[in-house]
Amino acid sequence: xxxLLLILLLxxxxxxxxxxxNQPPAPxxxxxxxxxxxxKMEVSTEFDHTGNLLKAILLVAAxxxxxxxxxDKPVRRASTTxxxxxxxxxxxxxxxxxxxxxxxxxxxxxxxxxxxxxGDLAQVRWIPSDANTWTSAGGKVLAMGxxxxxxxxxxNPFDLKKTFDAxxxxxxxxxxxxxxxTDPKDFTLLPGFKAELVRSAQPGEDSWVAMAFDPQGRITLxxxxxxxxxxxxxxxxxxxxxxxxxxxxxxxxAHGVLYANANNSKGLYRLRDxxxxxxxxxxxxxxxxxxxxxxxxxxxxxxxxxxxxxxxGNNVLLPxxxxxxxxxxxxxxxxxxxxxWDGSMFDGTVELPAGHILAYDPKDGRIELFAGGLRNxxxxxxxxxxxxxxxxxxxxxxxxxSWYMPTRVLHVVPGADFGWRRGxxxxxxxxxxxxxxxxxxxxxxxxxxxxxxxxxxxSKYENALFILDWSYGRIIAVQMQAKGASYAxxxxxxxxxxxxxxxxxxxxxxxxxxxTTGGRGTQSGLYRVTWEGGPEExxxxxxxxxxxxxPWRMVQxxxxxxxxxxxxxxxxxxxxxxxxxxxxxLALEKLPLAEWRSRALAEPNKFIAIPTLLAxxxxxxxxxxxxxxxxxxxxxxxxxxxxPERLGYARVTGVALARLKTDxxxxxxxxxxxxxxxxxxDTGFNFSEARRTNRELCRLLVRLGSKQxxxxxxxxxxxxxxxxxxxFYPLHLRYVKDGWTMESKRIVFEALNRxxxxxxxxxxxKAIQDTRGELAAALSAEEMKELASVVHPPKPAALSPHAMxxxxxxxxxxxxxxxxxxEVAKGRSFEKGKAAAIAAQCVFCHTMSxxxxxxxxxxxxxxxxxxxxxxxxxxxxxxxxxxxxxxEKFRFITITQADGKTVSGSLESEDDERVTLKxxxxxxxTVEIGKSSIRTRVISxxxxxxxxxxxALKAEQILDLLAFIETGGxxxxxxxxx
Numbered sequence: 001x002x003x004l005l006l007i008l009l010l011x012x013x014x015x016x017x018x019x020x021x022n023q024p025p026a027p028x029x030x031x032x033x034x035x036x037x038x039x040k041m042e043v044s045t046e047f048d049h050t051g052n053l054l055k056a057i058l059l060v061a062a063x064x065x066x067x068x069x070x071x072d073k074p075v076r077r078a079s080t081t082x083x084x085x086x087x088x089x090x091x092x093x094x095x096x097x098x099x100x101x102x103x104x105x106x107x108x109x110x111x112x113x114x115x116x117x118x119g120d121l122a123q124v125r126w127i128p129s130d131a132n133t134w135t136s137a138g139g140k141v142l143a144m145g146x147x148x149x150x151x152x153x154x155x156n157p158f159d160l161k162k163t164f165d166a167x168x169x170x171x172x173x174x175x176x177x178x179x180x181x182t183d184p185k186d187f188t189l190l191p192g193f194k195a196e197l198v199r200s201a202q203p204g205e206d207s208w209v210a211m212a213f214d215p216q217g218r219i220t221l222x223x224x225x226x227x228x229x230x231x232x233x234x235x236x237x238x239x240x241x242x243x244x245x246x247x248x249x250x251x252x253x254a255h256g257v258l259y260a261n262a263n264n265s266k267g268l269y270r271l272r273d274x275x276x277x278x279x280x281x282x283x284x285x286x287x288x289x290x291x292x293x294x295x296x297x298x299x300x301x302x303x304x305x306x307x308x309x310x311x312x313g314n315n316v317l318l319p320x321x322x323x324x325x326x327x328x329x330x331x332x333x334x335x336x337x338x339x340x341w342d343g344s345m346f347d348g349t350v351e352l353p354a355g356h357i358l359a360y361d362p363k364d365g366r367i368e369l370f371a372g373g374l375r376n377x378x379x380x381x382x383x384x385x386x387x388x389x390x391x392x393x394x395x396x397x398x399x400x401x402s403w404y405m406p407t408r409v410l411h412v413v414p415g416a417d418f419g420w421r422r423g424x425x426x427x428x429x430x431x432x433x434x435x436x437x438x439x440x441x442x443x444x445x446x447x448x449x450x451x452x453x454x455x456x457x458x459s460k461y462e463n464a465l466f467i468l469d470w471s472y473g474r475i476i477a478v479q480m481q482a483k484g485a486s487y488a489x490x491x492x493x494x495x496x497x498x499x500x501x502x503x504x505x506x507x508x509x510x511x512x513x514x515x516t517t518g519g520r521g522t523q524s525g526l527y528r529v530t531w532e533g534g535p536e537e538x539x540x541x542x543x544x545x546x547x548x549x550x551p552w553r554m555v556q557x558x559x560x561x562x563x564x565x566x567x568x569x570x571x572x573x574x575x576x577x578x579x580x581x582x583x584x585x586l587a588l589e590k591l592p593l594a595e596w597r598s599r600a601l602a603e604p605n606k607f608i609a610i611p612t613l614l615a616x617x618x619x620x621x622x623x624x625x626x627x628x629x630x631x632x633x634x635x636x637x638x639x640x641x642x643x644p645e646r647l648g649y650a651r652v653t654g655v656a657l658a659r660l661k662t663d664x665x666x667x668x669x670x671x672x673x674x675x676x677x678x679x680x681x682d683t684g685f686n687f688s689e690a691r692r693t694n695r696e697l698c699r700l701l702v703r704l705g706s707k708q709x710x711x712x713x714x715x716x717x718x719x720x721x722x723x724x725x726x727x728f729y730p731l732h733l734r735y736v737k738d739g740w741t742m743e744s745k746r747i748v749f750e751a752l753n754r755x756x757x758x759x760x761x762x763x764x765x766k767a768i769q770d771t772r773g774e775l776a777a778a779l780s781a782e783e784m785k786e787l788a789s790v791v792h793p794p795k796p797a798a799l800s801p802h803a804m805x806x807x808x809x810x811x812x813x814x815x816x817x818x819x820x821x822x823e824v825a826k827g828r829s830f831e832k833g834k835a836a837a838i839a840a841q842c843v844f845c846h847t848m849s850x851x852x853x854x855x856x857x858x859x860x861x862x863x864x865x866x867x868x869x870x871x872x873x874x875x876x877x878x879x880x881x882x883x884x885x886x887x888e889k890f891r892f893i894t895i896t897q898a899d900g901k902t903v904s905g906s907l908e909s910e911d912d913e914r915v916t917l918k919x920x921x922x923x924x925x926t927v928e929i930g931k932s933s934i935r936t937r938v939i940s941x942x943x944x945x946x947x948x949x950x951x952a953l954k955a956e957q958i959l960d961l962l963a964f965i966e967t968g969g970x971x972x973x974x975x976x977x978x
Contacts, residue, residue, distance in 0.1 A: 024165070027112040027128040027158060029144040035109075036138045043111065043141055044103040045134045047127055049095055054442065055118040055166035055472055056095050057498065059086035061147070061157040062108035069103040070094040085162040086114070088172065090498045093188045102127075110144050114158055118166040118472075120442040123759070167443065169473045172499040173522035181517060181525020187497040192458075192533020195495060198233065198514075201524035205229060205238070208518040208526070210299060210448075210504045212251035212258075217509050219526070220258065222248040224518060228260070230278070231526065242271060242280040247293070249378075250300035252308065255362055259286075259308050263296040268310060268360060287360060287367060291317035295347070295355065295393075299379035299448060299504070304386045307359045311390060313376035314347060314354040314420060319367060326369035327414035328353060330589055330618040334433070335425045336654045336699045337732060341770060342423025344954070345763065346397060350422040355392070357412055373417035373427070373434065375405070379449040379504070380412070381465060383480075385552075388412040389438070391446040391467040392420075399443075400760025401767060402695065402724040405429075407444045408437035409467060409478055411486045413579065414559060415586040424731075424767075430692055432614055432651045435582055439478060439489035445471035447519070448504035452477075456511030457531045466494065466505055470519060473500030485551035485579035495529060551580060558583040564596045571608045576644060585611040589619045601627055606636055610648035617656040625656040626668065633671045638679035643689030646679070650696035657703055664704075673706045681712040695728060702735050710739040714747045723764065726755035731771050742786065748775060749790040766952060773838045792920065812950050814877050817958060821872050824962045830971040833964030836957040840949045849969020864968040872962060879950060882943035892940040893917060897933045904940070 030043050060066050060078035068075045070091055078087035095117075104111055115127040127133075131143035148156045157163070164171045172178070184195035201208060206223035213219055214230070220241065221229045227243040228251075242260075250261030258271040258280060268287040271280035287310075289297060295313025303309045331353050342348055353372025357380060360367055370388075377390040390410050398404040403426045410418060419427025419434040429436045447468040455462050464477040474496035480487040501522050505515035508528065518524035554570055558580075562570070567587050574580035588596055588611075597620065600612035613628050620628075632653055638646050653672070657664075664672070680697040694716075701709040710733060717729045730748045752772050756765065776784070776791045784791065837843050847862045866875065878884065894904040895915065905917035908926055915929050915937075950958055967973040 024114060024116070024126040024160070025128045026146045026148045027114045028130045028146055029110040029112045030129050030131065030134055031110040031142050031144045032136055032138055033140040033142050034138075039107050040105060041108070041111065041136070042103065042105045042138055043129070043134050043136045044101055045127065045129075046099060046101050047115075048099055049117055050097050052119045052123075052442075053092060053095060053117060054120055055116070055169075055496075055498075056091040057116045057118070057166045057169075058089045058091050058102070059114045059116075059158055059163050060089065060104065060111070061086040061113075062104075062106045062111040064106050064108040066104050066106040066108070066111055069101075069105070071096065071101055072103070080157070084157065085159070086112075086157040088163060088498055090186070090188060090496065091115070092493075092496065112147050112158070116166055124165075166498075167471050169498045170445075170471055170501040170520070170522060173501045173517065175521055175523070178499075178523050181523055181527075182497050182499055184497075184527065187495055187500070188493070189495050189529070190492075192531055193495075193529055194532050195527055195529050197525055197527055199231060199236070199526045201518070205524070207521050208503060208516045208524040209247065210249055210251045211506065211514065211516050211526070212253055213506065213508055213514075214253050214258070219508075219514070220251055220253075221516065221526070222251055222260070224521065228280070239278065241273075241278060242283070244283065245269060249296070249298045250310070252300050252302050254302040254308065255306075259300060261297045261300045261310060263293050263298070266290065266293070266297065268297070268300070268308070270362070286362075286365065287319050287358075289316050289319045291315050292349075295376035298377065301380050301382065303359065303388075304382055305359075306363075307361050309370075309380055309382075309388070310358040310360060311377045311380045312356050312358065313378075314350045314374065316356075317351060318353070318356070318369065319358075321365075321367055323366055323368045327586070328356070328369045328372050328417065329415070331372060331417050332618075332659060333421060333425060334427075334655050334658045335421070336658050336703045337735060339424040341767075342421075342425060344957075345423040346395060348422055352421075353417065354420045354422075357388070357390070370414055371412045371416040371418070373419045373421075374410075375420045376446070377410075378447045379468075381449050381451050383451060383465075384453065389449070389465060391441070391449045392418065393446050394443070395763070396443060397761045397763040400723040400727070400758065400764035402428075402728040404724075407441045407446055409439050409441065409465065409489055411435070411438050411579075413486075413555075413583065416582070428692070430647060432581075432610055432648045433585075433618070433655065435486075436578060438480060438487045439491055441467070441469075441476065441491060443472075444469035444474075444476075447502060448506075448515070450506050452507060452513065454507045454511060455513055455531075457513075458533075461494070461531075464494075465489075466513065468502040468505055468515070470501055470503065473497050473502065475502060475505065475515065484577040485555050485583070551577060554580060555583055558587045561590070562587055564588070564591060564599065567591075567596075568599070568608070571611060572605070576607075581611045585615045588612060588615045593619060597624065601631060606641065607645060607648075609636070610645065610652060614648075614652045614655060617652060617659060622660055622662050625660050626662075626664070628656045629653065629664070629672060630668060633668070633675040638675070638693075643693065646693045647689065647696065650693060650700065653700055654696065657700070669704055673701065673704050676700050676704070677706060677708050677712070680709075681715055691725070698729065698732055702732050707739050709733070710736055710744055714744050717751050718747055720751065723755055723758040723760055726751045726758070727764065727767060727771070730775065731767065734771055734774050742783065745775070745779070745783065746787055746790055749787060753790065769841075769952070770839055773841060777838045777843060789920070789925065811948065812880060812958070814873070814880055817876060817955060818873065820955065820959060821876070821962075824872060824959050824966065828960045828963035830960075830964065830967075832957060833960035833962075834969070836953055836961035837964055837969075839957070840953060840961065842949070842961075845945065848965065863965055867966040867968070872966065875965065876958075876962060880947065882945040882947060883941065886941065886943045891943075894938045894940055895929055895934055896936045896938075897929065898935050899933075903927055903929060 032041055061080050066078040068078055068089060075089060075094055078089060080087050104113060113129045117125040131141050134141050147158050181197055181200040184197050187195050189195055206225050208221045209224045210222035211219055219231045221231060223229055224247055226246050228241050230239045230241045245260055245262040246264030248260040248262045252259050260269045260271060262269055266289055267285045270284045270286055272282040273279060274281045292315030295315045297316060298311040298313060301309045355374030355377055356372035357370040358367055359370050374392050376393040380388055380390045382388055390412050392408055392410055394405055394407045403424045405426055416435055427434045447470045449467045452462045452464050452466060461477055464479050467476050467478060475494045477492045477494040478489045480489045501517045501519055503516050503518050508514045512528040512530045514528045516526055558570055567584055571584045600616045603609040603612055616624050617628055632649055636649055676697050698713055713729050713733055720726050730752050752768050756768050837848055842848060847864060892904050893907050894902055896902050903917055905919035908916040908918045913931060916926050918926050
């Protein structure tokens with residue numbers, strides 16, 4: 001039976017398989033062979049931990065209180081009852097690098113535990129209780145069954161839908177889970193600091209997503225659904241002061257009024273208390289914005305210039321009336337190879353400039369687009385020098401891919417484009433037209449941020465940037481130091497809890513750090529953190545040294561209106577300072593092209609040529625871009641260039657190609673191909689710069705139509721070990737139609753199979769699946785037969801158990817789609833239906849069309865005429881429930897041999913002496929079994945076609961697929977839209 005289950009997994013989508021592999025191990029109930037004389041049981045385990053530890057969460061279950069000790073130091077008691085979920089304890093601060101001991105003491109007859117060691121991104125380690133690694137001084141430890149032995153999840157106290165892993169700690173604050181905000185006694189704080197719960201949200205007060213102190217020292221709290229609540233810390237009284245605005249994510253008191261950025265009301269508002277009664281009677285919309293509300297209208301801040309600064313996520317569209325001389329301009333997708341999957345990925349409808357920062361002038365209503373290319377910056381903050389910072393979100397589903405961008409603290413300079421694009425098209429931080437982060441935080445869910453200015457803290461923390469992580473429940477202190485014309489930062493967990501669903505923070509007039517919890521309807525609380533430690537240690541605040549810092553003075557002049565000559569002088573002095581080069585390029589783009597075009601094209605200094613030619617590629621026309629390509633290919637050598645220069649040349653080439661609206665002359669194309677091929681593949685994997693350069697050269701050569709790109713890529717794809725590289729090259733080489741051999745195709749499929757065994761999140765595995773599907777769809781029937789074992793390996797890939805939880809696709813049921821079935825006959829898309837047949841892997845088993853661009857199915861019923869036998873609903877039902885009716889010809893046989901081994905597969909042949917089975921219908925390998933060794937033979941009632949093949953598709957794709965099947969893959973037989 002196990003063998004049969006393995007075979008059934010062969011065709012399951014990578015998304016579903018990643019979900020299956022994602023579950024943590026089930027702990028064992030532990031008891032002692034001989035009961036302890038004192039009625040107490042003690043069990044312990046030792047484990048090593050080294051490296052980063054973001055969170056350590058222990059789940060404990062027993063029918064009595066259990067004392068938890070880490071390294072023989074009591075943590076606290078875990079109180080559980082027979083029917084309650086396992087108790088959750090945060091052990092992060094108790095563990096040490098190296099060897100650790102976890103000990104449990106209880107009077108219960110059995111106990112179970114599960115420890116999650118959560119590092120960063122996909123690095124998660126689980127330590128379950130079991131009789132092999134847990135011991136006891138009181139006797140032999142016995143395993144008394146797995147906690148999930150009962151198929152009813154309600155009996156499993158470790159069910160993650162009730163206990164939650166570290167990343168989903170916020171769900172412990174969902175409605176019904178707790179009636180009061182988390183008690184600060186369970187927080188972990190730095191030595192000398194104290195946390196106090198000031199107020200828990202009461203029934204009817206909703207969940208709180210933003211806060212702001214008014215001039216009287218009272219706190220305005222934004223209710224997630226509707227309205228504003230004012231809380232007076234002195235009296236403890238509350239009052240609703242506005243009851244119409246929907247989800248005000250941003251609040252700031254300035255210029256005698258209250259400004260609110262109302263996400264679901266889709267606008268920035270100015271609120272006034274006209275009659276002095278404390279209520280906001282007057283409401284004025286200052287700026288309206290269309291678009292979605294997920295990554296929406298976020299926090300706002302008063303800038304040092306008196307303007308209202310606004311953070312918007314990537315679902316918000318730009319308002320009308322953006323100032324034409326705004327700092328952010330000339331932005332474009334700039335993708336050498338646009339990816340057709342982008343629209344089907346998360347946020348596939350995102351438009352440029354994606355997430356962005358606006359500055360609104362209340363004096364005249366001028367709106368300036370300051371920066372963009374962000375995903376979801378929830379908040380912004382200014383330092384003492386007037387420089388702006390944000391904490392931008394990642395797309396956690398992309399972990400493992402080359403386009404994954406971590407959560408990061410960014411120094412937001414005027415005109416910056418931080419490279420967030422829809423789907424796979426994001427700019428890596430080393431592109432010449434974007435900027436690196438101050439510090440990469442890793443996996444987190446950014447919400448509010450603030451500097452500690454005014455806090456009665458040691459200067460190290462009074463000068464820190466505090467950033468809030470909603471999912472893991474922590475506030476992080478980021479200390480910054482000068483780095484050229486920008487900053488470099490280090491991170492330190494300041495406060496953590498479970499749950500601690502932090503939403504906003506600010507320094508109050510009392511010198512304490514105040515913060516709120518809430519969001520997504522969770523229980524809210526208002527807290528304050530104070531310093532109660534001894535004398536502070538000396539700390540060299542970074543702000544004290546920047547004012548006279550030479551690169552800083554250069555930046556200020558570049559942000560003015562320097563002449564072309566002065567800009568060139570700055571670029572010559574910039575050396576390798578990314579921020580100075582960036583500021584110089586943007587200063588150049590502000591000036592008329594006629595003043596600097598010729599100089600950029602003739603610049604002899606190859607390093608200065610990168611920002612100047614990049615500026616020309618962005619601001620110029622196609623004639624400029626062709627001249628740029630000609631100059632790069634004939635005058636700049638990759639061979640003699642330093643790694644940063646190579647990356648710069650490649651990026652300028654890529655931007656020029658991406659923005660080129662005309663065809664490249666054939667002779668120029670040949671020169672460019674020759675130029676790029678000379679360097680491609682010769683740099684190896686020893687240095688990160690070399691790997692980056694190779695990726696860019698691969699993109700360029702695929703775009704240009706190089707005949708060598710396949711061979712050069714595969715020469716070292718075989719040696720690749722990282723998930724990013726193993727997916728990157730097959731994904732881009734799928735565009736190449738010529739230059740393939742049978743062996744090169746085998747290498748690419750093998751690379752995808754290796755990639756599938758590495759860490760990654762849901763989009764990573766779906767991209768592997770989609771890439772494999774497109775490459776396989778281009779195979780002939782003969783090629784499919786020869787490569788079946790690598791296209792569909794005979795064993796399911798051993799996916800990492802660390803694929804990110806909580807990001808799965810829908811498990812479709814007939815009821816979900818039944819009402820929409822009439823739409824199948826109304827203008828569906830033939831191409832999208834064909835793509836869905838490939839994505840769901842239907843075409844590899846079934847013949848679905850006379851279209852020769854699709855492989856002939858190697859196994860399974862022919863579907864070209866299936867609509868003559870089944871109605872639309874029945875057809876969908878068979879796809880969703882393949883084992884409902886199984887044709888005799890396609891049933892598997894399971895044979896149990898005398899030694900207990902089982903073999904399953906389709907019956908290929910049988911004679912008097914042997915039975916021959918084919919375990920994998922898509923692979924030529926067979927297994928012969930002597931009849932004398934057969935104990936039992938059972939015909940399976942389970943279809944070789946597994947359920948769940950449509951779970952990676954959206955409803956529209958399924959309807960297009962049904963239309964494709966109904967017409968026998970013939971676009972002339974139905975009302976397909978263009």
